[in-house]
Amino acid sequence: MGFSNLTKKLAQAAIEDQVKDVLDAMRPETTAAPAKPATPPAPETVGATILKQVQAMQTALKENEELVVLFHNGQETLRVMDFFVPSPQVIVLAGLDADKNIMRVISPADSLQLTCKVMKMEPPATPARIRFLTPKIPSEKKP
Numbered sequence: 001m002g003f004s005n006l007t008k009k010l011a012q013a014a015i016e017d018q019v020k021d022v023l024d025a026m027r028p029e030t031t032a033a034p035a036k037p038a039t040p041p042a043p044e045t046v047g048a049t050i051l052k053q054v055q056a057m058q059t060a061l062k063e064n065e066e067l068v069v070l071f072h073n074g075q076e077t078l079r080v081m082d083f084f085v086p087s088p089q090v091i092v093l094a095g096l097d098a099d100k101n102i103m104r105v106i107s108p109a110d111s112l113q114l115t116c117k118v119m120k121m122e123p124p125a126t127p128a129r130i131r132f133l134t135p136k137i138p139s140e141k142k143p
Contacts, residue, residue, distance in 0.1 A: 045088040047109030051132060054083070057116055058130055066127030070115040071095075071105055078103050080114070084133040 058067045069080040071093055082094040091112055093105040121127045 045109060047085055047088055047091050047112075050091065050109065050112060050114070051083060051085065054114070054116065054130065055132060057118070061118065061127070064121050064123070064127065065118050066121055067130060068117050068119050069130060070117075071107075071113075072115065073105065076103070078105055080130065081128065082131045082133055084135075085109075086135050 054067070054069060061067060071078040071080055077098055078093060078095050079097075080093045080095045084092040084094065086092060089109055091107055091109045093107065095103060097103045
């Protein structure tokens with residue numbers, strides 16, 4: 001058998017093996033146990049959705065841009081610098097008011113409304129980044 005025939009045979013065998021693997025993967029397995037009905041995933045909470053949206057906006061920023069997140073409540077406006085979620089129903093916002101005072105807002109997640117905008121920064125200013133804080137899980141006491 002010539003070298004070219006050997007190469008053809010090897011290539012044909014490799015292709016047949018790949019086709020067999022693909023077809024096997026497409027066929028339902030007859031020996032497998034019946035699948036349990038899938039439990040639907042838990043619906044995502046409003047707070048989690050809000051955080052994911054803000055994180056996605058911040059992730060998409062360029063180096064010279066910053067995300068400004070504002071919370072308006074009557075006369076007060078808070079520039080949000082930190083998000084803290086102590087429970088799925090509550091979001092705590094921390095940041096600065098118009099007079100640069102430290103301020104916190106504790107809000108039910110399902111009624112929270114934020115204003116988000118991207119602002120370009122001119123060098124040498126460095127863009128601020130929002131922090132997303134998670135509650136600390138108490139560690140088990142050692143015996």
